[in-house]
Amino acid sequence: MGAALALDTTQATALALSAHIPPGDVHPAILNGFELAVWRDSAGQLNLWEDRCPHRGMRLSFGFVRQDRLTCLYHGWEFGSDSGCKRIPAHPDLEPPKTLCAKPFAVAERFGMVVLNGAPHDDGTWYGVRTIFVPRPLQDVAIPDISETPWRTDGPFMLGTIDTHQVAVALHATSDGHSAIHVTTTHPDMDKRLSLARALVDHRQAMTQETT
Amino acid sequence: MIRLHNYTLSGSCYKVRLLLGFLEIQHELVAVDFFPGQEHKSVEFSAINPLQQIPVLDDGNLRLRDAQAILAYLARRYDTGRTWLPDDPARFGQVMMWLGFAGTELMAASAARLHDAFGFDLDIDRARSDAHAAFAVLDDHLAERQILGQTWLVGDTPTIADVACFPYVALSGDGGIGQEHYPNLRIWQKAFRRLPRFDAVSGVPEFV
Numbered sequence: 001m002g003a004a005l006a007l008d009t010t011q012a013t014a015l016a017l018s019a020h021i022p023p024g025d026v027h028p029a030i031l032n033g034f035e036l037a038v039w040r041d042s043a044g045q046l047n048l049w050e051d052r053c054p055h056r057g058m059r060l061s062f063g064f065v066r067q068d069r070l071t072c073l074y075h076g077w078e079f080g081s082d083s084g085c086k087r088i089p090a091h092p093d094l095e096p097p098k099t100l101c102a103k104p105f106a107v108a109e110r111f112g113m114v115v116l117n118g119a120p121h122d123d124g125t126w127y128g129v130r131t132i133f134v135p136r137p138l139q140d141v142a143i144p145d146i147s148e149t150p151w152r153t154d155g156p157f158m159l160g161t162i163d164t165h166q167v168a169v170a171l172h173a174t175s176d177g178h179s180a181i182h183v184t185t186t187h188p189d190m191d192k193r194l195s196l197a198r199a200l201v202d203h204r205q206a207m208t209q210e211t212t
Numbered sequence: 213m214i215r216l217h218n219y220t221l222s223g224s225c226y227k228v229r230l231l232l233g234f235l236e237i238q239h240e241l242v243a244v245d246f247f248p249g250q251e252h253k254s255v256e257f258s259a260i261n262p263l264q265q266i267p268v269l270d271d272g273n274l275r276l277r278d279a280q281a282i283l284a285y286l287a288r289r290y291d292t293g294r295t296w297l298p299d300d301p302a303r304f305g306q307v308m309m310w311l312g313f314a315g316t317e318l319m320a321a322s323a324a325r326l327h328d329a330f331g332f333d334l335d336i337d338r339a340r341s342d343a344h345a346a347f348a349v350l351d352d353h354l355a356e357r358q359i360l361g362q363t364w365l366v367g368d369t370p371t372i373a374d375v376a377c378f379p380y381v382a383l384s385g386d387g388g389i390g391q392e393h394y395p396n397l398r399i400w401q402k403a404f405r406r407l408p409r410f411d412a413v414s415g416v417p418e419f420v
Contacts, residue, residue, distance in 0.1 A: 019358075020395040025402060028392050064419045073417055130355050133393040174392065193359050201352050 007034045007050075007116075009105060012156045014113040014170035014182050019128030021046065021114060026070055028061035030174040031116065036105070037061040038114055041068040045081055048107035048116060053077060054085070054100055070102075111157055111168040112184035118155075126168070129183040130197045134207045138173040141181065144203040146196060162187055162196070214239040217260060217268040219246035221329075223322055223379035224279040225267040226413050227314075231283055231375050233409045235290050247330050280311040283372040295369045306366040310373035314380075317346040321380040324387025336388075343389050347397060350377065354396035363403050370407060378404050382416045 008031075015029040016038055026039035028051055035051035037060040045068070051059045058074035065071070069078040069086060076089040077100075085100035108118035112126025134141060143151065147160020147167055158169045165187040173179050183200060187193060216232070218225045218241040232239050244266050245251040252264050261268045261277045268275065269282045271289070276282050287297035298304055320342035326332040327339060353365065365373040382401055384391065391398055404410070405420040412418035 016395065020399065022399070025399075027395065027398060030392055062417075064417075071419070073419065129359070131395050178393070180393075190360060194356055197352075197355055197359055 005032070005034045007031065007036075007105065009117050012118045013116045013172050014110075014118075014156050015048070015116055015172060015180075016114040017128035017131055017182055017184060018109050018112050018114055018126070019184075020131065024065045026061050026063055026065055028059065029114075032173050033175045035059065035061075036116075037063075037070070038107075039065055039070050041065060041081060043068065046107055046109065046114065047081055047083075048105045048114070049079075049083060050103035050105070052103070054102060060102065110155075111159075111166075111170075113157075113168070113170055113182055115156065124186065125188075126184045126186055127188075127193055129167075129185055129193050130200045131180055131182045132200045132204045133174065133178050133180050134204050135177060136179055136207055137177050138171060138179045141171055141179045142203070142207060143169060143171075144181065144183070144200055146183070146199055162192065163189075167196070215242050215270040216240075217242045217244050217257075217266055217270075219244050219252075219266050221414060222246060222266055223325070223383050224265075226379045226383075227279050227375050228267050228269065228282050228286070230378070230411055231286050231296070231372060233411045234296070234370075234375070234407065235286060236409070237286065237290050278315070280315045280372075280376055283376055284308075284311065287372050296372050296375075298367060298371065300367075303367050303371075307371050307373045310365050311376050313346070313349070314373075314376035317342070317349070318377060318380050320346055321384045321387055321389060324389055325380070325383055326387075328388055329386045340387065340389055343384065343387065344393075347381065347384070347389070347391070347394050350381070351394040351397045354400050358396055358399065363400065365400075370404070374400075374404060379413075379416075383413075386415050 021038050021040050023040045023044045024042045026037055029036045029038050037049050037051040039047050051061050053060055053072040055077050056074055058072055062073045063071050068081055071078045077085055078087040079102050080086045083102045083104040085096040088096055106117050108115050108120040110118050110121050111123050149161040151158040151160050156170050160167045167185040170182045251257055252266055268277050276285055320339050323334055323339040324343055327334050327336045364370050402420050
């Protein structure tokens with residue numbers, strides 16, 4: 001293990017597409033080397049936790065969701081949406097003490113993305129386009145040229161326009177000099193979203209070639 | 213009775229066992245001591261498969277090697293619903309395309325696992341970087357499929373293309389290949405693991 005990493009919770013950061021975290025699923029996300037687990041219970045409630053089981057340090061993103069609980073794959077400890085441990089299968093009669101809990105972070109959804117430290121907001125219907133990863137540190141990541149109007153900044157987002165519909169881009173540093181580019185849109189046309197996704201593959205290709 | 217010359221931890225044998233399970237085909241497994249015994253390199257096994265590879269399938273007088281060929285045979289012969297290997301020429305071609313990918317580019321993930329889990333002497337950096345390149349191709353394809361509201365590699369239902377690609381993707385952690393960069397690939401694997409009669413293996417949990 002390297003030096004303890006801290007998560008910067010002073011600013012909002014988009015970590016994933018909402019569409020990539022369906023109800024009843026858990027997925028990993030890495031922000032500046034800090035490992036996070038993003039999960040939704042079966043009712044759709046979103047949670048963002050450190051990706052560590054407090055028991056043996058297993059990554060919770062390897063686990064699974066049943067109803068409103070995330071279960072660690074290693075020893076089956078079950079955690080509720082309040083991050084507290086609710087059940088320890090090896091000690092079925094034990095009511096787990098309140099001190100046994102996962103580490104939660106503030107999370108909200110905005111522009112169709114999962115946002116650490118985000119403020120809840122009703123933005124209407126947004127569709128996921130893609131998350132692509134590029135082998136570049138954050139400061140060297142070029143914004144994909146997909147908007148028909150100049151980008152306007154809103155917190156961690158850049159907002160643009162495609163055919164009178166909105167498009168949102170957000171970036172974050174993952175680990176080992178890689179960065180993630182998240183793209184969503186309000187464009188209802190599937191073919192348009194497909195061509196956007198292909199443009200992002202080209203963008204990644206261009207950035208990868210410049211690096212090597 | 214169908215006989216599969218099998219090593220439990222082999223991803224290539226795993227894909228054949230998965231399809232045997234999905235199609236509910238009665239069979240028996242013949243254990244090959246791939247590791248540490250290297251039985252596949254023995255004179256006796258060379259008579260079964262001169263390429264000294266597993267799996268090998270025996271069905272009556274027919275003997276087949278190559279996991280992808282075995283998948284295609286089993287689907288054509290035993291899938292009465294004809295969904296796992298579609299008749300439609302375009303879909304058939306697409307399935308064959310991904311079978312080829314599973315047997316070549318994707319095998320870099322197998323190589324990384326052979327290095328890490330079985331001590332094979334090979335260029336691990338090259339294996340991992342080739343595997344990541346293959347995973348990106350698969351993730352790009354699945355991203356488009358998911359935009360279209362589709363789950364599987366080809367068509368509306370799972371095919372042997374999904375079966376052929378699944379094992380070495382799902383087992384990639386054994387080769388030190390993380391999947392943090394492949395959200396669409398992760399979503400596809402979860403859907404696959406939720407299929408009826410899905411069978412888990414060491415490294416691929418049944419709970420999803």
